[in-house]
Amino acid sequence: MYTARNYIKAESLAQAYELNQRRANAIVGGGCWMRMGERMYDTLIDLSALELDQIQDRGEQAALGAMVTLRQLETNFMLDKCFAGLFRKCTEHIVGVQFRNCATLGGSVWSRFGFSDIVTALLALDCQVELAGAGRMSLEDFVKMPRDRDVLAWVYIKKDGRPVAYETARNSETDLPVLTCALSRHEGTYRAVVGARPGGPRVVEDRGWDRLVEKVLALEYGDNMRGSARYRRHLAGVLLKRCKAELEVTGG
Amino acid sequence: MTIKWTLNGARRTDEVEPDETLLHCLRKVGCLSVKCGCETSGCGLCTVWLDGKPVLSCSVPAPRADGREVTTLEGLQAEAAELGAFLADEGAEQCGFCAPGFMMNVLAMARELKTPTEEEIQHYLAGNLCRCSGYQGQLRAIRKYLAKKGGEQA
Numbered sequence: 001m002y003t004a005r006n007y008i009k010a011e012s013l014a015q016a017y018e019l020n021q022r023r024a025n026a027i028v029g030g031g032c033w034m035r036m037g038e039r040m041y042d043t044l045i046d047l048s049a050l051e052l053d054q055i056q057d058r059g060e061q062a063a064l065g066a067m068v069t070l071r072q073l074e075t076n077f078m079l080d081k082c083f084a085g086l087f088r089k090c091t092e093h094i095v096g097v098q099f100r101n102c103a104t105l106g107g108s109v110w111s112r113f114g115f116s117d118i119v120t121a122l123l124a125l126d127c128q129v130e131l132a133g134a135g136r137m138s139l140e141d142f143v144k145m146p147r148d149r150d151v152l153a154w155v156y157i158k159k160d161g162r163p164v165a166y167e168t169a170r171n172s173e174t175d176l177p178v179l180t181c182a183l184s185r186h187e188g189t190y191r192a193v194v195g196a197r198p199g200g201p202r203v204v205e206d207r208g209w210d211r212l213v214e215k216v217l218a219l220e221y222g223d224n225m226r227g228s229a230r231y232r233r234h235l236a237g238v239l240l241k242r243c244k245a246e247l248e249v250t251g252g
Numbered sequence: 253m254t255i256k257w258t259l260n261g262a263r264r265t266d267e268v269e270p271d272e273t274l275l276h277c278l279r280k281v282g283c284l285s286v287k288c289g290c291e292t293s294g295c296g297l298c299t300v301w302l303d304g305k306p307v308l309s310c311s312v313p314a315p316r317a318d319g320r321e322v323t324t325l326e327g328l329q330a331e332a333a334e335l336g337a338f339l340a341d342e343g344a345e346q347c348g349f350c351a352p353g354f355m356m357n358v359l360a361m362a363r364e365l366k367t368p369t370e371e372e373i374q375h376y377l378a379g380n381l382c383r384c385s386g387y388q389g390q391l392r393a394i395r396k397y398l399a400k401k402g403g404e405q406a
Binding site for chain 1: 253270271273291292293294296299302305306307308310311312313315316318357360361375376377378379380
């Protein structure tokens, strides 16, 4: 469990950013993973007063605040309609409803955990993040960056109507995934994302299905207590096929 | 630091530490139905409602309760007694340690989902672990409880 000397509810994003420049301070999202560590913080910075717990329909894009919970993602009607149930599928296996009412989108995206269902799903879409300091950038660029002292505020998803599918393999329900896989198709190009390899998610694109499969199977997979690299590579082929079957049903 | 919050319908002011969890704060103020289980956000024993939604109190920082409404099983005695009777009838409790968190989540589900399917019930309660493996009894009890509640509302 962490320890902290101060707890501040930030009154503005600028204040949160300023406070977060000190290495001894940290943003607290849902608190679910943070509490598993033993770190000593000087000040915990709470973003819950900044109205970042909103899912907004902004015409051509959906805007998701960093403090939106995973349960909000799972049950939001607009997201379900615009993204073919993707957010329901990528959240429903994460622990339980109570956990998903705590864990935040910002915590998932910022942490860039290799096992993240959320990041894998988001990468299949045309997605950008907005940081308090660095401004807007693509999610794909963001996940490649090392963690710094910036503050994630919003995630934007273009509502381009692309069909998208999500599949995951778990050793037991609600456990962390052995492998995550998302697939979308936009303007004739397949976009596959494979996560929990167990490293961070990798994006592969190709117009041809067979070449896409080859590229996915050629990704680097690793061993951990949940599965071997060989098993993960096998699962990648299986999940990709299942995703394609889902896409065909939804017109992709 | 000072928080002003509503606990089981009563407004109150309490002192909490910056690194205190809601779980420990609740037990400190006498809500002993809230159990400390895994403390790794995985078992559901510490489930309470924050602004009416079930959350894991072991993960919520206590300072975040400032200005919010928290409900524990102590604040739902009538509902707890009613659901508890179904659990007893179906032999759905053994040690009982998971029961308060489990009941908080069942009651939240009953409010959120009007007529949940078997799959929806299992999905909603997937985050409540029972070390005595009483799941089948629990499911029988929930089905009968929901059927009675549905009948009352019809």
